Amino acid sequence: MTVYSIIRTPRFDKEFGKLDNSVKILILKYLKKLENTENPKGYAKELSGNFSGLYRFRINNYRLITKIDDKEIVIYALSIGKRDTIYKRFKI
Secondary structure, three states, X not given: OOOOXXXXXXXXXXXXXXXXXXXXXXXXXXXXHHHOOOOHHHHOEEOOHHHOOOEEEEEOOEEEEEEEEOOOOEEEEEEEEEOOOHHHHOOO
């Protein structure tokens, strides 16, 4: 069984730190779930346009923007935020 590791970027950590504790717990549980799955892309939606090559995971009203590297078996957590603002704030 292939297990993915998650690397949190400084940007993700900064945004994550601003969230309420209840939301943090929810997101940490979700990240743990992703680590223990063989195919994280099965839970994700591939983004298009300016975000091509990136994936998003839906966690209630929040969106987790990631890059999934299947060769290295790594998920890079790039950004986290509310659905209505994440795509406006996130720049590649």
